[in-house]
Every structure is written in structure tokens, then in C-alpha cells.
């Protein structure tokens with residue numbers, strides 16, 4: 075597969091032009107990659123109006139991912155999530171639908187920011203009792219019933235989630251399509267799913283719009299992401315995707331990131347699937363050994379290892395420290411979980427180092443202390459709450475107040491409560507459990523106007 079962006083920049087860098095254009099480093103080396111760091115000069119392309127090398131490269135990516143159209147993002151899935159919601163909101167306006175989405179509560183905080191910017195409302199699919207905050211089992215039958223009750227503008231799923239749980243995307247897509255509602259999937263953690271056998275990518279399973287953080291699992295630079303659009307998903311989406319992205323994105327996207335996405339196409343079309351397959355087998359082997367030794371594993375994602383180590387006598391943070399002492403750095407740790415993200419680039423020596431580091435002494439189990447997050451109560455719209463005058467107060471004084479922060483999140487950026495929700499005792503217990511000491515709430519005078 076060709077690499078038009080990377081080739082263009084190589085030729086430009088080799089041409090030794092006097093760079094009387096941005097950026098200010100002029101291609102001189104300060105950090106290392108400056109000679110390849112350019113901007114939208116004459117002859118290069120424009121990310122938000124791609125007609126040349128960027129368009130050609132995006133078409134390569136669309137072919138790889140089986141999308142009608144793939145658009146690059148140099149600002150992660152965060153930018154793609156805002157873009158997906160803008161596209162869905164345009165469709166809703168045109169069709170005279172409500173600006174309300176139905177979403178799994180394990181959503182990343184970007185969803186709340188996007189809802190505030192676009193003035194959308196969110197009805198939630200909540201986790202089952204005892205499931206905690208990081209995951210949210212979605213039942214397609216529940217989605218089907220909710221869609222019968224309300225004409226939502228879109229359904230939004232986060233799959234895989236941070237600790238490796240995958241939603242039933244195919245069945246949910248069927249329920250959505252029967253009701254004429256588009257399915258949007260935050261697949262930030264799952265770009266690699268396309269290259270498994272069988273392919274488990276949300277676009278293959280029926281998503282209408284989907285974002286992948288290329289940088290999370292593929293060999294790409296941080297910030298690299300894709301927005302995919304399904305064929306015939308909605309007539310304007312393919313032609314208006316960049317216009318929607320340009321509403322939120324920087325006018326100076328990183329050309330290093332664009333080259334990284336472009337270069338990845340060649341690898342994804344050639345050697346990557348084989349390397350991925352062997353990484354998945356390697357992880358399978360490790361998972362089996364860990365299970366045999368009594369570890370409790372979370373999630374079913376094939377390229378993620380999430381441990382629930384309390385049953386072995388450790389919190390996630392304690393285990394993270396042990397791993398660090400062995401030179402192994404995890405992706406995420408909290409009081410209950412530890413998540414490791416290997417990839418197709420993980421070497422055998424690194425796998426062995428991890429395996430060795432996990433040879434910890436089994437201790438008396440730690441009691442489960444994770445508080446139940448309860449059910450959120452909405453008092454105001456997300457946008458109204460976020461734009462209201464607010465004050466910062468200690469969480470122990472927050473009961474009954476309305477949250478003004480986009481969201482108070484447990485790590486890793488999953489909301490306990492979001493802007494416009496009333497803070498109750500269950501929320502305060504969760505804030506305290508995750509070490510959150512203060513939160514921003516509506517000023518008292520504002521709150522009186524919204525008293526229950």
C-alpha cells in the first residue's frame with residue numbers, strides 16, 4: 075500500500091528548501107523529528123478539505139477498515155467523538171428528532187464535553203448493581219425497548235472499555251437499525267480488532283460511525299485516530315465529516331501524526347496482522363497461567379490484560395508499584411483493577427519481564443470496598459450546568475448540590491456524576507473512594523432556581 079503523505083514529506087525534507095513558513099523551528103533539529111514536521115504549504119494537502127495526498131491516504135485507511143469513508147484525526151478519539159455527535163446532531167435537526175442520545179454510562183469524559191458544546195441531552199444505560207463505574211453491560215433487548223419508547227437521535231456505546239469489556243455491538247446495531255437510529259461506537263481502545271481473525275471491529279459489526287485511537291493499540295504516534303463512516307449510513311455524513319471535525323479541531327494539525335497514520339497503512343496491509351496474532355496468542359498463554367494461579371481476570375478483550383488483584387491480597391495500585399520495581403509500567407491502576415496494554419510490538423523479553431513481575435506472593439484477600447455508584451438524578455441540562463456560575467467546595471459538603479464540572483471522574487476519566495446531576499450520598503462515597511476531595515457545583519443562588 076502506498077504512503078503518499080510520508081513520501082511527500084520525505085521529498086520536501088530532502089529538497090532543503092528555505093522554510094519561510096510555519097513552524098518556527100524551520101526543520102532544524104531541537105527534539106529530533108523537526109525536519110518532517112511541516113504545515114499546509116502549497117502542494118501539501120489540507121486535513122479539513124483533503125483533495126490530494128491526505129485524501130489518498132485516508133482512502134487507503136478506509137479500504138483497510140471496510141469503511142465508506144475514513145477521516146484522520148490528529149487530536150485523538152476525543153476530536154472524533156465530538157465530530158460523530160455533530161454529524162448525528164445535524165441529522166437529527168434535518169429529521170426533526172430530539173437532540174437526545176442513549177449512551178452506556180462507561181463513556182469517556184469527552185462525551186460530556188461534546189454534549190455540552192452541542193447542547194445534547196444524554197439518557198443513560200446504567201451498569202448493573204455491583205458492576206461498578208468502569209463497565210456497563212449493555213443488553214440489546216433493553217436498547218430495543220428504550221428505542222421504542224423514545225426517538226433518540228443516536229445510541230452511543232463505549233466498547234471495548236478501559237478494563238477490556240466488549241459490548242454486543244452486532245446485536246445493538248440490529249436493534250438500532252430496526253428503529254432507524256444510528257449506532258455510534260467509541261472504539262478508542264479497539265483499532266486492532268479489525269485485524270483479528272475473525273475481524274471484531276465495530277464497523278464490521280454494524281456501527282454507523284466509529285472512532286479508533288490508532289495510537290492506543292497500533293504502531294502510531296500519540297494523537298493519531300480515525301473516524302469511520304459506514305456506507306449509506308446517512309447521505310450527508312461522508313461529504314460533511316471534515317466540516318464537522320473542523321468545528322472542534324485545531325487549524326494546525328500535526329503532520330508528524332498524519333505521516334504516522336499514513337505509514338501505518340502499509341504495515342496494517344502487510345506484516346501487522348501476523349504480529350498481532352502472535353501477540354494475542356502470547357497473551358492468551360499468559361492469561362491461562364495467571365488463571366491457573368488464582369488470578370481473577372476482567373474483560374474479554376484479546377489484547378488487554380486487566381487483573382482484579384484484591385483476591386490475591388493487593389490493590390491495583392500496590393500491584394502497579396511491584397511491577398514498577400521490576401521495570402514494568404502499567405496503563406492503569408486503581409484500588410480494584412490493574413490494566414496492562416501489550417501490543418503487536420511487545421517483545422518476548424518484555425513479556426517475560428511481565429510474567430516474572432507477576433510472580434507475587436499470594437496473600438489474604440482484601441475485602442471488596444468499592445461503593446455502589448447509585449443512580450444519577452438529573453436536575454439541569456449538561457450545557458446549562460457547565461455554563462452556570464459555579465464554586466469549588468469540599469466533597470463532604472456537596473450533598474444535594476448540582477454538579478457544574480463536566481464530570482467528576484474516577485480514573486480513567488469515567489464519570490461518577492456529570493454536569494447537571496444532583497450530588498447524593500452514593501456519589502460522595504465514590505468521590506472519596508477515588509480520592510477526589512473537591513468538586514465544582516452551581517453557586518447557591520443559582521441552585522435555588524432549580525430546587526426540586
Ligand SMILES: Cc1ncc(COP(=O)(O)O)c(C=O)c1O
Nearest residue numbers: 149150151152153182260262287
Ligand atoms: C474509552 C475512551 N474513549 C475516548 C478516549 C479519548 O481518546 P484520545 O486520547 O485518543 O483522544 C479515551 C482515552 O483514554 C478512552 O479511554
